[in-house]
Amino acid sequence: MPYIRISLMKPLAGREGSVVDLNTQLVAFYRQQAGCLLSHLIKATDGSSEVGRVSLWESETAADRAATLDRSLALRSRLHLLVRRGHQERSFLAE
Numbered sequence: 001m002p003y004i005r006i007s008l009m010k011p012l013a014g015r016e017g018s019v020v021d022l023n024t025q026l027v028a029f030y031r032q033q034a035g036c037l038l039s040h041l042i043k044a045t046d047g048s049s050e051v052g053r054v055s056l057w058e059s060e061t062a063a064d065r066a067a068t069l070d071r072s073l074a075l076r077s078r079l080h081l082l083v084r085r086g087h088q089e090r091s092f093l094a095e
């Protein structure tokens with residue numbers, strides 16, 4: 001059963017470009033990992049300035065494995081310094 005991860009965040013003022021860049025790097029990194037079926041950068045169209053990622057994985061195990069690799073941890077830790085509180089990480093099973 002496929003596993004979906006969605007990350008949504010609002011950049012701090014003046015940090016929009018850096019947040020998009022780090023998310024783009026994460027998307028590219030995840031696409032190279034075993035078990036990743038797709039990964040995309042997403043941007044809100046409602047004027048909220050939210051940016052994020054959506055990825056589809058073969059399993060939760062594959063997603064967790066990729067999320068705990070050094071490169072992923074380093075990019076995500078940099079990202080957390082550039083976004084407002086309330087960053088959302090959601091996971092779903094697809095049927």
